[in-house]
Amino acid sequence: MSDFLFNDANFWFSVAIGVVIILFIIEFIGLVVGVSVLGVFDDIAGVDADVDMPADSMMSMASWLSLDKLPLMIWVVIFLTIFGICGYLTNYAYAQLMSGMTPPWLSISVSLAAAVILTARFGALISRVLPKSQSSALADDDYVGTTANITIGIARQGNPAEAKFTDKFSQPHYVLVEPFEADEQFNQGDRIILVKKGMRSWLATRYR
Numbered sequence: 779m780s781d782f783l784f785n786d787a788n789f790w791f792s793v794a795i796g797v798v799i800i801l802f803i804i805e806f807i808g809l810v811v812g813v814s815v816l817g818v819f820d821d822i823a824g825v826d827a828d829v830d831m832p833a834d835s836m837m838s839m840a841s842w843l844s845l846d847k848l849p850l851m852i853w854v855v856i857f858l859t860i861f862g863i864c865g866y867l868t869n870y871a872y873a874q875l876m877s878g879m880t881p882p883w884l885s886i887s888v889s890l891a892a893a894v895i896l897t898a899r900f901g902a903l904i905s906r907v908l909p910k911s912q913s914s915a916l917a918d919d920d921y922v923g924t925t926a927n928i929t930i931g932i933a934r935q936g937n938p939a940e941a942k943f944t945d946k947f948s949q950p951h952y953v954l955v956e957p958f959e960a961d962e963q964f965n966q967g968d969r970i971i972l973v974k975k976g977m978r979s980w981l982a983t984r985y986r
Contacts, residue, residue, distance in 0.1 A: 785869070785879060787869055787879035787880060787882060787885065788865065788866060788869055790865065790882075790886060791861065791862040791863075791865030791866055791869075791885075791889065792862070794858040794859070794861045794862035794865070795858070795859070795862035795863075797858055798855055798858050798859050798862070801851070801854075801855060802855075842898055843894070843897065843898050843901070844897065844898050844900075844901025844902050844905060845901075847901055847902060847905035848901050848904065848905050852904070853897065853901060856897050856900055856901060856904070857893050857894075857897045858893075860892065860893040860896045860897055860900070861889050861890065861892075861893035862889075864888070864889040864892040864893060864896075865885055865886070865889040868880055868884075868885045868888050868889060869885055872885070920945075921951075921953070921972050921975070921980065922972060922973065922974070922975075923971060923972065923973075924943050924945075924971070924972045925943060925969060925970070925971055925985055926941040926942060926943035926953070926955070926969070926970055926971075926972060926982070927941060927942055927943070927967065927968070927969055927970070928940070928941050928955070928964045928965060928966050928967060928968045928970065929941060929942045929952070929966065930966065931966070932963060932964065932965055932966070933955055933956050933957060933963065933964035933982075934956065934957065934962075934963050935956050935957055935960055935962075936956065937956065938954040938955055938956040938978065938979035939954070939955060939956070939964060939966075940952055940953070940954060940955075941953055941954075941955045941964075941970060941972075941980075941982070943972075953972070953979070953980050954978065954979035954980065955970060955972065955979055955980045955981070955982040956976070956979050956980075956981060956982070957981070957982065957983070957984075958973050958974070958981040958982060958983045959983065962983070962984065964982070964984070968984065968985075969984070969985035970982040970983065970984055970985055971983050971984075971985050
């Protein structure tokens with residue numbers, strides 16, 4: 779059995795399963811020290827890609843693959859696990875029927891296709907039982923009415939200063955602000971309210 783598992787024809791499937799095992803070990807260690815790696819990529823806002831595929835087509839594909847339903851690391855674990863298992867099963871079935879190992883191009887192609895389809899299906903099922911997490915990402919409209927404090931500089935119209943506020947998720951945010959009123963000036967430590975998003979910075983009024 780070990781000869782089959784470590785056969786050269788199973789190399790990429792062994793790598794896939796090995797990566798999954800390593801991720802589980804890292805996650806276990808992370809849970810012990812209080813840090814999870816399964817959601818490490820989920821706060822990345824987005825990546826600009828130079829592709830010809832329309833945005834709506836990309837969103838449809840991502841939805842079909844269940845990429846929008848699961849944390850990325852969980853999706854990767856499911857995909858690699860299915861890819862590895864399908865590869866082993868394909869080679870085992872071929873070896874039993876043909877008394878030889880499957881050509882690599884065939885076993886990898888079959889396993890990739892099966893992994894994509896099954897991950898999409900299992901991902902949709904698993905997403906239904908996973909707890910829903912609320913995104914900590916804020917849109918510009920969420921900033922309006924927020925109370926902040928000037929941290930660096932003196933803010934005048936045309937001369938913004940840095941301000942800091944903490945959102946409802948206890949995440950700090952730093953923004954550039956300048957007074958909404960022409961004759962107003964904010965100094966370090968002043969408390970302000972964000973009013974409107976400008977071209978270069980936020981317009982704010984003094985907290986009263």
